Amino acid sequence: MWLQLALTGLGVAVIPLCIVFLSKETNKHRKLIAVTLTLTFELIMFGAFTRLTDSGLGCPDWPGCYGQANPLLSHEAIKAAEVAMPHGPVTTQKAWIEMVHRYLAMSVGVLICAQVLLAWMRKKTTDISPWLTTSALLCVCVQGAFGAWTVTLKLQPVIVTTHLLLGMGLLALLAAVLEQHSHQIKHVSSMAPNVAKALILPATFALILLFIQVALGGWVSTNYAALACQDYPLCHGQVVPTMDFEHGFSLWRQLGMTTNGEYLPFPALVAIHWLHRNFALLVIVVVSYVAWQAMRTPGFESLGNKLLLAIVLQFLIGVSTIFFSWPLLLAVLHNGGAAMLVLLLTMLNYRVRHASHALSSPI
Structure with missing residues (x-):
């Protein structure tokens, strides 16, 4: 399951990576940061959609769905849960919403790892410190832990709220990293x-x-x-x-x-x-x-x-x-x-x- 999930996360990340490296922009590093920032913004909105549609427990385990990498493989377990609790939190639709949210989160993690790798590789050839980008990687790791606790602790309010705050914090860090690579202060x-x-x-x-x-x-x-x-x-x-x-x-x-x-x-x-x-x-x-x-x-x-x-x-x-x-x-x-x-x-x-x-x- 872990390997399948990792491959899925990489597969989702391939799309934005292709956008970056096939673009005509010369500064691919800055383009990668901008694309990651955009995807993180979308992830926050999709996270809100997940929460507001009561899909947070669409897959009541983590990181997979009933021990599988996607809801298709968990079809029988999901249907059994629906029969046992017709008005419960588990449905096929909610399971897909929850897992798509997790796939997007994994792809953001992959993109940030790529940023960190580039930042440290270019440390000697640029005056831009890689530590701000590295702090974004640490933030996304902590965010992932709270995402897991959101499910395992059954949507405990303080965990869900912290998960949201960390998502906003990650967005702020990526915005700062983008600004760090832009140097576009006009009319200074x-x-x-x-x-x-x-x-x-x-x-x-x-x-x-x-x-x-x-x-x-x-x-x-x-x-x-x-x-x-x-x-x-x-x-x-x-x-x-x-x-x-x-x-x-x-x-x-x-x-x-x-x-x-x-x-x-x-x-x-x-x-x-x-x-x-x-x-x-x-x-x-x-x-x-x-x-x-x-x-x-x-x-x-x-x-x-x-x-x-x-x-x-x-x-x-x-x-x-x-x-x-x-x-x-x-x-x-x-x-x-x-x-x-x-x-x-x-x-x-x-x-x-x-x-x-x-x-x-x-x-």
């Missing part, structure tokens, strides 16, 4: 060093707040609290509804249960949802301010415009999921919007620091 010479430095603190603060919000969003999703409040901006017609933060934010517990093994009370779900939607307001204000400052800074106007557009769209999608009762497409797009914000803010943070360093260094 027209800026004073203090202009670039003035963006460092708010941009860093915005990225930290965004990751907290991603964690809160993951907590909402994995606890199935998306519909705990179905009105906006109020919640059950109140500014501050009845909530249970103690049970809602107890981290080490089973899905849908309290730490005492009782069913999670509804006010706990309300608390989870309410905190996520209200913390979003702080994130919107801070990210919008950072976008506005970037729009006023030479060389960062385009990135600032994209960041402002992304935060506006993310807010509209988030509100729409409430009014339209959390349709699947909007929910997946909401995850994609969070990933796009992580991507843009990481790029801004890297470029601001790069520009500040370049302008401050003596010529």
Whole structure:
């Protein structure tokens, strides 16, 4: 099974590798990073689709599916599980969704291994440090471990949320690696060093707040609290509804249960949802301010415009999921919007620091 899975992962990775090495771009290394970043973004969105379609246990073992490399070989076991639990988490469709997610994750791992190999081979011929790329490899290994625990620990909320955070962290690392190989800070010479430095603190603060919000969003999703409040901006017609933060934010517990093994009370779900939607307001204000400052800074106007557009769209999608009762497409797009914000803010943070360093260094 392990050999078959490895060959499948390599087979999926062949497609993006062909895109890289058959392209006309001269810098194949940078092209590989860009393709890996794109595939990681898609993997995050497909991971959201996997979670939101309740396919996380479509194959209740790991790394295979009922001890096989793909659902075709596990057909009889899947059908038996469906007969035993007609409304359970195992169906042929969900098994394929889960396994496709794993195949994509394996292909990302292969592409990052290729990046690390190239980075260390070129260490002596370039001034680019390979350690940032190596940290991405370490991140994907830890991410794989949490992916396994997601299944073996039966979708335990803290594990699933950490899995999401690590995915976003991997995306941020790959964005930083791409920026490291791009050196495309435009109009740097027209800026004073203090202009670039003035963006460092708010941009860093915005990225930290965004990751907290991603964690809160993951907590909402994995606890199935998306519909705990179905009105906006109020919640059950109140500014501050009845909530249970103690049970809602107890981290080490089973899905849908309290730490005492009782069913999670509804006010706990309300608390989870309410905190996520209200913390979003702080994130919107801070990210919008950072976008506005970037729009006023030479060389960062385009990135600032994209960041402002992304935060506006993310807010509209988030509100729409409430009014339209959390349709699947909007929910997946909401995850994609969070990933796009992580991507843009990481790029801004890297470029601001790069520009500040370049302008401050003596010529």
